[in-house]
Amino acid sequence: MVNGPLLLTIAVLGGTGKEGKGLAYRWAKAGYRVLIGSRSSEKAVKAAGEIMQLLEGSSSVVGATNLEVAGQADIVVITVPYAAHRDTLESVKDVLQDKLLVDVTVPLVPPKVSKVQMPAAGSAAQEAKEILGEGAEVAAAFQNVSHELLLGEDEIECDVLVTGTSKKARTETLTLVEAAGLTGWDAGPLENSVVVEGLTSVLININKQYGSTYAGIRITGAQNKQTER
């Protein structure tokens, strides 16, 4: 696809991980220019190549260091394990000014991953906002979706709750949710991200208790332009 949605460029920091790869694949397929970031540029190039194979040449995906891709992107998505969250954000902070950061991080604390344990800031997304400073626009999304489903073609039975520092940040992120083939909902201010991040532990618990693999959630009793289709 030559003419992507407004030709926006999305950098996926930690895009060598499964969640990041899945999102990058879906956005590239939807026509965005996608950059894969990693601490190691070799790993990023390798992951970009893997996604290109899945795309069968329909779009080009490039890999480089987190700092390089963050600098070139319009929107920066972070999908690193929580242990690397702070360091990654601090390493790219200077090039994130005037860009939207979308945080996918879930602050799981092994081994008790089915128990909600939030950082002092309230949630990983609020911690990101603290690190980036006053003017930063931060949204949070995709924390409840299984990476394995993102790389597949089946319909994903899990809605995406989007929180963010402004209506604009949430609306831009909801566009990315739709581009990834998912149903998104405006879930309010960034402070509400504690619910969405914590829901991942609840779903892990449900998988454990009921023998499921991909427990998710759907919003009921409300309609948006995606559910109406």
Place this chain on the structure above:
Amino acid sequence: MVNGPLLLTIAVLGGTGKEGKGLAYRWAKAGYRVLIGSRSSEKAVKAAGEIMQLLEGSSSVVGATNLEVAGQADIVVITVPYAAHRDTLESVKDVLQDKLLVDVTVPLVPPKVSKVQMPAAGSAAQEAKEILGEGAEVAAAFQNVSHELLLGEDEIECDVLVTGTSKKARTETLTLVEAAGLTGWDAGPLENSVVVEGLTSVLININKQYGSTYAGIRITGAQNKQTER
């Protein structure tokens, strides 16, 4: 119904409120002995009379003070506004030993009810546990279900996430969820109640953004004995 489920007695503290009345109605209909509690015994007697009318004489519901009904019950459910949460629990603390407390409270902070704002303990349910002390068994449930739907007969399209201090507390509460005609899920330790309480603010936000009245959630991708039916 003469022979209720094990003839258990449920006290609903703050049972004069809409949520409490709705739950009391459903449990009485399912055959439980239900006691309505309030700070004022007159108000409790009046609410019990209103529920009796809805039940058309099929079951008896009694009203008295919170302290009286808590003392007589096997299971105590608290459904008060958050502003009355601490005082109510402290007033019945002495008679709650060896009883299960089910907390329905959502710590909304008006006027910003669509923004998650948890108490220092982490959630209302964790605060209840702190007030009652070490040995107390506390579960939390029903925070996302609209009281208007509880008093109606239509199918409620909202699952109930149950958290609690022990597997036993959660299992007993899941029985109450099923008795109320709802689908419940074991959502893990009481620490996870922050997610369920906070989800109410997310749903309020969705109602506001998408013009709905009864936004709720369903768990997808997993099955339990209720969803299998």
